[in-house]
Amino acid sequence: MRLYYFKNAEDLAKAISARLGIDARQIEERDFPDGEVLVRVEPAREVALIARLYPDVNKNLVKLYLALDALTDYGAERIVLVAPYLPYARQDRRFREGEPISSKTVLSHLKLYPVTHVVTVDLHKAYISDYVGGIRFINIYPSSQFAEVLRRWNVSHVLSPDAGSLGRAEALAKALGASYDYFEKFRDRETGEIYMRPREGTSLQGKAVAIVDDILATGGTLVDACKNARMLGASAVYAAVTHCMLLGNAREKIKGCISALYCTNTIPCEYSSVDIARPLAEALASIL
Template identity: 75%
Template structure:
């Protein structure tokens, strides 16, 4: 078994290869002036392919499929694909008639190659792996690392910005030994203003709150939750997010509200203090 990696994932590749005692080989990449791309990978019967697909998602996906095609053509029997952040996972169902289920499309194309497993960190929805038969999807959620990061703040409650991330809040809260909940949105019938509050009769007065979510894109959802938590009396609000894209003016929004932000290095940024290479190595080891 050999570990192949794309250049933008070299930091993770070195840590994973070292933990597993594997030889790590760089996938050669070329970008042509007209926008086309080319890759080269050494043939192998069994391979681990590590691909950091964000940013430049569409170009990196083409490179990934070219690498998989080359491995397949040269007789690879088994490929374990490691994609720390899986793009297109947010389109996990049809929101309007005529739309594709984008993540199903992506997974079904992976299945055309000898990909036995897909390992990803904190998939948008856990059920994504059920879309394609024959492809084992491993969803890594490094809750222990999240708990270690925020434990210093004497957390009182863990909240998710909506019901969709409640399972994330539950996993972190169990390790911290604190309650968890999620925000519901309400509209003021007189002013039309939308506000948020935790589901049920939950007081945040004087409490230290941790918000948890999978993706931080523009920051709107997280900042709305943070502002409403403080309006409800929270003494401090911290945030743990798996994939921090930080688009547009998200950094300014976050700095204006959240007391501290912790992100993983699935998408490197200045907040990527949580290294998931050990968690990925353990998941790989479990299936080899």
């Protein structure tokens, strides 16, 4: 099997190829002045393709589909797609009448090609893999890697900002040997405004707390959860977020409340201290 990668995933590709002992080759890419793109691949029967799809998700998705199409035309019989962050996963159902299920739309294109597996990190909702029956998803949550960096702070309680992330809180709490819980969150579908309140009877007095989530975009949810944790008596509030976009003034928002932020390098940023190359390599080794 050959390991191919797009240029923006070179760091992951080299780390994974070193662990697996296989050669990594970069896909040739071109961006034209009119916004169109082109790729060029080397033919291979079996391919593992690493695609970092954020930022510029729309352009990168087109490049991905073009690469998959070219590989298929040149005889690829098996393709394993490694997409550390899978875009459009948050639109996993119709929230309002007339909307598409965007995650289904994006994933449905994979069924056109001999993609047998998708290896990803902390998929927003695991059930969206059901939209592409026949393709096996390996969804990694780096709980042990987060635990390694949080253990130094003696975190005794893990919090999810809502019930949807409770599985993440449970996994990290188990790795830390800590307790866990979640906040109740309500979102206005028209305005996007979020309302959050702690569950009845929750007390964090004197505890070092870690808040977990899959995505940090504008920082509103994380900061609201942090403020609620502080109001409940938390002595320190840390954050373990898998995909850190840090849009707008998110950096300024979190500095006012979060004691320390830990992100993975699915989306590289100054907080990407948690390397997911090892679990990605382990996932690939299990299926190659």
